[in-house]
Amino acid sequence: MKSHYYFWFSIAPLKRANLLLEIVRKMLTKEQRTAKIAQLASCPPALRKAVSGLSDEQLDTPYREGGWTCRQVVHHLADSHANAYLRFRWTVAEDHPTIKTYDQDVWAKLPDSALPIDCSLTLLDGLHERWSTFLSMLPDDTWSRTAEHPEHGELTLDDFLEIYSSHGANHTRQITDLRESKGW
Numbered sequence: 001m002k003s004h005y006y007f008w009f010s011i012a013p014l015k016r017a018n019l020l021l022e023i024v025r026k027m028l029t030k031e032q033r034t035a036k037i038a039q040l041a042s043c044p045p046a047l048r049k050a051v052s053g054l055s056d057e058q059l060d061t062p063y064r065e066g067g068w069t070c071r072q073v074v075h076h077l078a079d080s081h082a083n084a085y086l087r088f089r090w091t092v093a094e095d096h097p098t099i100k101t102y103d104q105d106v107w108a109k110l111p112d113s114a115l116p117i118d119c120s121l122t123l124l125d126g127l128h129e130r131w132s133t134f135l136s137m138l139p140d141d142t143w144s145r146t147a148e149h150p151e152h153g154e155l156t157l158d159d160f161l162e163i164y165s166s167h168g169a170n171h172t173r174q175i176t177d178l179r180e181s182k183g184w
């Protein structure tokens with residue numbers, strides 16, 4: 001115990017406060033953040049690969065019974081990540097902003113959901129480049145900044161990163177799983 005005690009007080013006060021905050025709020029470590037930002041950056045190329053060569057008919061096939069079509073999944077990722085990108089920026093720029101939520105199922109059926117997927121793939125390319133570069137430039141103490149989610153309450157930037165780093169991969173898997181099951 002004694003050695004832990006000395007270790008704790010051998011750390012600079014500011015670092016000690018940050019470590020405590022990481023433990024209390026379940027903050028991510030710098031290494032975890034770097035890995036999750038890289039995961040976020042890998043979303044557009046992985047999605048492109050997943051939809052590569054799909055016909056219009058295949059794109060309009062639901063990934064599961066009653067689920068979104070592959071086309072809707074791609075457009076949903078553009079919608080969701082555009083919102084997410086702005087949520088990060090608001091939270092960095094403003095003090096505890098309230099998040100604007102949206103009904104993703106309504107958005108997925110708006111008239112532009114029938115558009116070819118290229119416009120959303122291109123949007124995601126630029127968006128993710130800007131987004132992941134922005135995140136990799138943020139100072140460590142920024143990640144504990146918070147926003148108010150009307151349904152989930154207070155969320156930190158780390159919480160957002162946790163949510164969105166796997167979001168793209170989860171939807172991409174819906175498409176690759178469908179292709180596998182259909183033998184496409």
Ligand code: NI
Nearest residue numbers: 076080167171
């Ligand atoms: Ni989603």
